[in-house]
Amino acid sequence: MAAGVVLVAGCGSSSSDAGSDGGGAAADTAAAEAMVAKYGEPLTSVDLPPLEKTPEAGKSVVFVTNNIPESQYLAEGSIAAAKLLGWNAKSIVYDASSPTGLTAAFAQAVDEAPDGVMTNATNTTDYAAAAKEFAAKNIPVVTSNTTDPIGAPIIANVADPSQYELAGKIVASYVVAQKGDEASVAMFNIPSFPILKAYEDAFKAEFLRLCPDCHYESHAVQPGDIGTKIPSQVVSAIQRNPSINFASMGFGAVGTGVSGALASAGLNDTKIIGIQPTTENLEATSNGTEDMWLASPITGMGWKSVDALARYFNGEDVEVATKAQVPFVIITKDNAEDYMPRAEVDGGDYEAVFEPIWKLN
The missing domain is CATH 3.40.50.2300 (Response regulator)
Structure with a gap:
């Protein structure tokens, strides 16, 4: 959902930015790798202090x-x-x-x-x-x-937007850490969700900061096209520009059917990445058909x-x-099984997490 992209009824739209004129500047892979290294730890905190008293029942x-x-x-x-x-x-x-x-x-x-x-x-x-x-x-x-x-x-x-801006920077860092100067990204995003603009703007800015001469393009898609038209839209974008090595989804469900469509088209060199994976995305990452998801609980x-x-x-x-920080974790094939079926704090045992916070025990 890059700024300047207009949604066209019934189809996706796109804009392209091949990077700024960096004069051949090398990608800052060291900075990218340092950012990635911060987000490989398990999700263990909701970053909330205890309440002063037990909340009243019956609300x-x-x-x-x-x-x-x-x-x-x-x-x-x-x-x-x-x-x-x-x-x-x-x-x-x-x-x-x-x-x-x-x-x-x-x-x-x-x-x-x-x-x-x-x-x-x-x-x-x-x-x-x-x-x-x-x-x-x-x-x-x-x-x-x-x-x-x-x-x-x-x-x-x-x-809030600050959390999504951080997510954009993390995912952009992952791409540059993986491919350096050869990184080439096509983003598939849904403009009707304003928060995703904050995510994509941050992704694009960080990606081109880390790699000024890398290729970036944006494609607007629609919620009603998830699992139907979006897979073919991804295939068409990559066929137009075979250099694209990362297809970045605005969130997990946007990628529904994309890996199968890419495989059927013989486009096996483009990796699927994104944020907020579904259980199906985690399964696909575990079996290697999708590459990386930045998960939050x-x-x-x-x-x-x-x-x-x-x-x-x-x-x-x-x-x-x-203000409480949303925890993030980078999930790849190496650790996907550890987060099935969802990436949640303490494996999703939220009763155990919140009972002491809410003074229920």
Whole structure:
């Protein structure tokens, strides 16, 4: 989702940047390797301090989200976390490809009149009427994977642009560490998710900083084309430019069907990389058909969203929920099996992680 890329209905669009005029400057592989080395450790911390007191039971919360797998992981975490606190929790799911699904889902959330709302991957500008209602009724909203600033009704953003900018720098570093001056990237991203622009902008800037003469191009794709049109779009891009050795996905589900399409076309030298892998991406990485995914604890973001509401209801500082660092880990064939089926803190045993934080034991 590079700046300047325009989404064309029914197809992908692209822009190309062959790199700045670096005058033959060598790639800074040492800096790239140093960045990569920082993110090979297991996910062990949610970076949150304990609450001052146990949250009150009986709250009613809803999670509004799209039907993309990564979002469902996040929703699952939020529902499980809310139930651990003795809250009534409900997930409202809409089709990401539907032109009216999002607004209808948020209208339903308004009608539910909950104590708190959680959402992800959609900004308040996309549900402006509902956001106004939430603010008027003092219903707090916790968001994630958006560019929303903190301000009514948003009380916390547990995966904000700064986290995605860091992710972009890490993935760009991986590419340069692997291929140096020969690195050539095609990015496939979804402009309807504003947070992905922050990711791609950071990726592109860091990639061309580390390797000024390397090739970079961007392709806008659509949620409704995941697993259908996107694989052929990737194949076409690489056939047009066979030098591309990394096809970078905006997030895991974007890569659905891509490895098979590349293999069928005989394009075996292009590696698939990205962020926020699904279980299927981890399986593909384990068997070598996909190369690298930068993982963060997506289910854990759901737990952190509930934690933010708990702090708000307790009258405690909520700012920490936004500032808490999202942990990242680089997953390749060498360690993919260690993170199956998902890359989560302490293997996903979040009850054990949050019980002491929430003073439940």
